[in-house]
Every structure is written in structure tokens, then in C-alpha cells.
Amino acid sequence: MTRPDFHFIARLTLRTAGRGMSDFTGELxxxxRxxxxxxxxxxxxxxHTSASLTIQENADPDVRxxxxxxxxxxxxxxxxxRHTVEGPDDMPAHIKTVLSGVSLAIPVEAGEPLLGTWQGVYLVEHRARPHRREIVAHFIGSGPKP
Structure with a gap:
């Protein structure tokens, strides 16, 4: 088995339209690559503490x-x-984030995330108004082939 000899940290910035799920599998x-x-x-x-990440079905929008x-x-x-200073959707957004989480780990093979046939990677915006959200990605493994 070869040991990982390559890593990088990158940031993805997504703009949401408000409450909803944004598929960013293509950006990932x-x-x-x-x-x-x-x-x-x-x-x-x-x-962020009022949005979350998930892997979910990408075929039928009714699921989302x-x-x-x-x-x-x-x-x-x-x-x-008790916490209402940022509006009525803020505390529910924090609760939803606790339920769904802010991190994911995805195996990668030959530069491709090993997702299932019907899986996509989503940012879930729990707030009503649009936001700019930042995702930090850390890859560790093998690098480009010589």
C-alpha cells in the first residue's frame, strides 16, 4: 500500500437563493480535477452554523x-x-444544522468522488434569504500521475 504523498486545501464559495438545496457536485x-x-x-x-452539507438523491427533486x-x-x-435576534428563521436553522451536519468525507478514485449513481453533494440553506456560503475542502491522497 502506498502512503498519501499529496494534499491540498481549497475553498468553494456558493451563493444560495434562500431556503433550499444547492447541488455542487460539479464544482467539487x-x-x-x-x-x-x-x-x-x-x-x-x-x-457556517445555519446551513449544512449532505449527500442525497439527485434524480427526483421531490426527494429534496x-x-x-x-x-x-x-x-x-x-x-x-430564546434566540430570536437574527429573525424567526435563525434558531430553526441552527437546529437543522445540528441535525444534518457541516462536514462530509468522500472517497476519491482517479480524481472522481466515489458517489453512488443517484447521489449528489448538496449545500442545504436553512435561512429564508440568500447567503454566500464557504466550504473548505481538504484532499489527502495521491497526486497527479507523472
Missing amino acids: RRML EHGAGDGLVTLFLR ADLLDALDRLAPQDGPY
């Missing part, structure tokens, strides 16, 4: 709509929250 693939990733692991970390609706039922906007 492009970043891995541009940095010369070979075989290894990419870790993604979202630098149902997931957003389910999160709204788990953390309704009209809950009895």
Missing part, C-alpha cells in the same frame, strides 16, 4: 422538497425559542 469534481487529485479522501467543511419539509416539521419557525 472540477476542483478535484484542477488540483490534480488522484486516489484519496476529500473532506468538506462548511464554515420532502426533506426540506421534514426539517421544517422538526424545527418549526414558530417554535418557542
Whole structure:
């Protein structure tokens, strides 16, 4: 087994349109290609507390709509929250982030994320208004072939 001899850290910036799921699988693939990733692991970390990351079905948009609706039922906007200074959607967004998480680890082979046939990588925006979100990616593994 060869040991990892290559790594990089990169940032992806995504602009959201407000509540919803943004597929950034293409941007992830492009970043891995541009940095010369070979075989290894990419870790993604979202630098925010009111949005999250997930791997989810990319074929039927009803799946994503149902997931957003389910999160709204788990953390309704009209809950009895103490933290309200940033608006009524802020505390529910923090709760949804706790439930769904801000990091992912994805195996990579020959520069391609090893996702399943129907899987995409998504940023989940839990706030109502648009935001600029930053994802830090750290790849460790093998680099470009000589």
C-alpha cells in the first residue's frame, strides 16, 4: 500500500437563493480535477452554523422538497425559542444544522468522488434569504500521475 504523498486545501464559495438545496457536485469534481487529485479522501467543511452539507438523491427533486419539509416539521419557525435576534428563521436553522451536519468525507478514485449513481453533494440553506456560503475542502491522497 502506498502512503498519501499529496494534499491540498481549497475553498468553494456558493451563493444560495434562500431556503433550499444547492447541488455542487460539479464544482467539487472540477476542483478535484484542477488540483490534480488522484486516489484519496476529500473532506468538506462548511464554515457556517445555519446551513449544512449532505449527500442525497439527485434524480427526483421531490426527494429534496420532502426533506426540506421534514426539517421544517422538526424545527418549526414558530417554535418557542430564546434566540430570536437574527429573525424567526435563525434558531430553526441552527437546529437543522445540528441535525444534518457541516462536514462530509468522500472517497476519491482517479480524481472522481466515489458517489453512488443517484447521489449528489448538496449545500442545504436553512435561512429564508440568500447567503454566500464557504466550504473548505481538504484532499489527502495521491497526486497527479507523472
